[in-house]
Amino acid sequence: MLCAMTRCFACLLLLSACDQTATVTFPIGAEVDFSADELGLPMDLRADDGTVRTLACGPMGMCPSTSEAPVTCEGSVCNPAPQMVSTQVGDVIDVDELASDVEALFGEIDSLEVLSVDYQVDRNTLTFPVEPIDIYWGPVSAVDIDEEMGVRLFGTVPALPAGTAGNGAVAIDAAGSAALTEFFETTSHQFRFFARTRVDLEPGEAWPEGTLSVAVRMSVRVSGSLL
Numbered sequence: 001m002l003c004a005m006t007r008c009f010a011c012l013l014l015l016s017a018c019d020q021t022a023t024v025t026f027p028i029g030a031e032v033d034f035s036a037d038e039l040g041l042p043m044d045l046r047a048d049d050g051t052v053r054t055l056a057c058g059p060m061g062m063c064p065s066t067s068e069a070p071v072t073c074e075g076s077v078c079n080p081a082p083q084m085v086s087t088q089v090g091d092v093i094d095v096d097e098l099a100s101d102v103e104a105l106f107g108e109i110d111s112l113e114v115l116s117v118d119y120q121v122d123r124n125t126l127t128f129p130v131e132p133i134d135i136y137w138g139p140v141s142a143v144d145i146d147e148e149m150g151v152r153l154f155g156t157v158p159a160l161p162a163g164t165a166g167n168g169a170v171a172i173d174a175a176g177s178a179a180l181t182e183f184f185e186t187t188s189h190q191f192r193f194f195a196r197t198r199v200d201l202e203p204g205e206a207w208p209e210g211t212l213s214v215a216v217r218m219s220v221r222v223s224g225s226l227l
Contacts, residue, residue: 023223024099025115030089030216032133032157032195036126036208039199040068041080046207052080054203077203086196092140095189099222109224112184114177117170117218119157124165125210128201133157135170135216136194137180139187145194150183152176154193157214162206170216 042064047053057063057073065071070081095112117135124130138151145151154177155170183191201208 021223021225023221025219025221026098027217027219028093028095028098029218030135030193031122032089032135032212032214032216034085034126034130034197034212036128036210038085039083039201039208040066041201041208042066042069042071045071045078045080050207052201052203052205052207053078079203080201082198082200084196084198086145086194088143089135089193089195092190092192095184095220095222109189109222110185111223112181112189113221113223114172114180115219115221117155117172117216118167119170120167120215120217121160121165121213122215123211123213124160124163126162126212127206127209128199129162130160130212131198131200132159133195133197133214136196137176137191138194139183140190140192142192142194145196151194152179154180157216160212160214163210170218 041052044064045053045055055063055078057076057078061073063071063073063078069083071078072081073079096109099109134156135154136145136151137154138145138149142149142151152175153173155172157170158168160166180191199208
């Protein structure tokens with residue numbers, strides 16, 4: 001669904017001090033991809049003019065519907081129910097592996113700080129607007145966006161109008177970012193990302209088609225003791 005992870009590493013800054021500590025800043029990247037085909041709307045709702053058909057429910061309130069894409073009767077018209085689209089995003093992030101180019105300089109990597117997060121829409125041919133995309137982080141053991149599994153909100157990509165590109169800053173969730181730092185320092189240097197958004201289509205609007213690809217890049221700073 002929303003998927004695919006890209007890994008990139010470029011050492012941008014290395015500072016040492018008299019206390020024999022070092023700091024390295026580098027980017028970590030994630031690619032969020034989505035295809036409208038995965039919404040799975042019943043084809044009975046597709047009108048000849050390429051819109052979501054305005055289909056009367058009738059007195060029995062029956063609409064073409066599937067478990068994947070429920071359709072409800074609202075005001076005597078069949079209306080696709082809002083869908084929450086969520087998935088794991090790509091592979092596990094292993095900070096020690098990403099920092100391997102400078103790992104020989106460290107006795108141990110102790111802390112991680114998120115400096116900034118940006119997004120770049122690489123492709124958007126969707127025929128409908130995308131609501132804000134929430135990005136989550138969680139431990140390797142997490143399989144879904146579930147707080148009981150340790151998954152926390154990390155940041156939000158703003159809403160995207162249909163078919164538009166662009167770039168900007170991801171709104172970082174302060175509590176989620178702090179929780180990631182604490183997790184890194186006390187539990188594990190490995191974690192994974194998840195993404196979730198909401199799709200709400202209305203009768204008369206364009207039939208959902210196209211794809212979306214959004215690159216998310218965060219700049220992190222890791223610190224540790226020198227060998």
